[in-house]
Amino acid sequence: MTRLERVMHELKTKGLTQMIVCDPDSIWYLTGVDVAPYERLFALLLQEGSQPTLFVNRLFYIPKDTPYPLIWHTDSQDPVAQIASHVDPSQPLGIDKEWPARFLIPLMEALPSLKILLSSDCVDDCRAIKDEEEKEKMRIASQINDKVILRAKDYIRAGVTEKEVAAFIDREYLKEGCEGPSFTTIVSFGANAADPHHEPDDTLLSEGDCVLFDMGCRKDRYCSDMTRTYFFKEPEEEYKKIHDLVRRANEKAESLIRPGIPICDLDKAARDVITEAGYGEYFNHRLGHFIGQRDHEKGDVSISNTTLTKPGMIFSIEPGVYLPGRFGVRVEDLILVTEDGCEVLNKVDKHYEILG
Numbered sequence: 001m002t003r004l005e006r007v008m009h010e011l012k013t014k015g016l017t018q019m020i021v022c023d024p025d026s027i028w029y030l031t032g033v034d035v036a037p038y039e040r041l042f043a044l045l046l047q048e049g050s051q052p053t054l055f056v057n058r059l060f061y062i063p064k065d066t067p068y069p070l071i072w073h074t075d076s077q078d079p080v081a082q083i084a085s086h087v088d089p090s091q092p093l094g095i096d097k098e099w100p101a102r103f104l105i106p107l108m109e110a111l112p113s114l115k116i117l118l119s120s121d122c123v124d125d126c127r128a129i130k131d132e133e134e135k136e137k138m139r140i141a142s143q144i145n146d147k148v149i150l151r152a153k154d155y156i157r158a159g160v161t162e163k164e165v166a167a168f169i170d171r172e173y174l175k176e177g178c179e180g181p182s183f184t185t186i187v188s189f190g191a192n193a194a195d196p197h198h199e200p201d202d203t204l205l206s207e208g209d210c211v212l213f214d215m216g217c218r219k220d221r222y223c224s225d226m227t228r229t230y231f232f233k234e235p236e237e238e239y240k241k242i243h244d245l246v247r248r249a250n251e252k253a254e255s256l257i258r259p260g261i262p263i264c265d266l267d268k269a270a271r272d273v274i275t276e277a278g279y280g281e282y283f284n285h286r287l288g289h290f291i292g293q294r295d296h297e298k299g300d301v302s303i304s305n306t307t308l309t310k311p312g313m314i315f316s317i318e319p320g321v322y323l324p325g326r327f328g329v330r331v332e333d334l335i336l337v338t339e340d341g342c343e344v345l346n347k348v349d350k351h352y353e354i355l356g
């Protein structure tokens with residue numbers, strides 16, 4: 001089945017015959033048309049029994065050979081009225097979760113009897129299962145990430161700042177032909193690593209600090225995301241003990257992955273390892289997230305997600321322990337669910353290492 005056929009099948013399962021898709025990544029996924037619309041309207045109308053139709057501004061560049069019907073508008077026209085005239089008001093309409101209220105509400109006003117349903121899952125659940133082309137792109141993005149983290153480790157020296165290391169990593173991604181980082185590169189020294197989302201600042205590296213890299217690139221649209229935690233010079237014994245613990249939690253979860261496992265069981269398995277060692281309260285986030293064209297896509301690897309794993313899913317496994325004011329450790333890989341197990345996309349060693 002093509003991507004479009006898979007999405008149309010999902011819509012049918014939900015009792016829908018039409019949907020507006022507006023996430024530009026979803027539109028690219030389904031049509032190959034790549035537009036960054038910013039505040040302007042860009043939408044794909046899917047309707048059973050007809051070709052998907054694109055609603056596009058004259059400013060957007062659309063390749064000449066695009067096989068889908070195009071409905072053009074200018075900045076002085078009302079594109080919502082155009083969409084309203086194409087929608088079948090007698091049938092419920094599925095809406096993408098990303099469609100701004102500034103378009104959705106005028107459409108509801110134009111067609112007051114229209115039944116509207118949130119139906120992003122019909123696209124997002126297809127995007128969660130990667131096809132061969134996507135798997136290959138994600139392997140490549142992770143291979144680049146593996147290469148660049150080794151260079152980042154070499155770059156670590158006394159007196160360097162987090163910002164300098166993060167900028168170095170971002171430059172290396174560009175050298176590798178990436179679009180850039182897939183999210184703001186995280187480099188955290190010492191106590192800063194106790195904040196899982198710390199943004200690099202002017203903190204200088206000191207002896208005994210942990211050095212946490214949470215980094216990913218976007219290459220040919222697809223993202224990587226990996227975390228490794230090292231130490232600069234000899235750390236306290238407890239830090240090493242916690243690093244081993246977090247790595248074991250990561251490995252425990254990864255060892256269980258194969259098709260048909262409730263995703264919540266993976267979170268629980270990793271969490272149990274950390275809780276049994278007495279650090280459960282310091283693992284304060286979900287185990288992971290789905291990833292693809294964006295670093296975070298629909299799909300949590302958390303205690304509340306009972307969905308079963310399926311071949312083709314790619315998500316992160318990233319347990320952590322964060323001791324406020326002291327340090328933090330996280331060990332993160334991306335994994336691909338295969339027919340009989342999983343492929344860990346990151347090959348960089350996970351053990352702690354003393355840098356410098």
Ligand SMILES: [Mn+2]
Binds near residue numbers: 225316318332
């Ligand atoms: Mn992540």
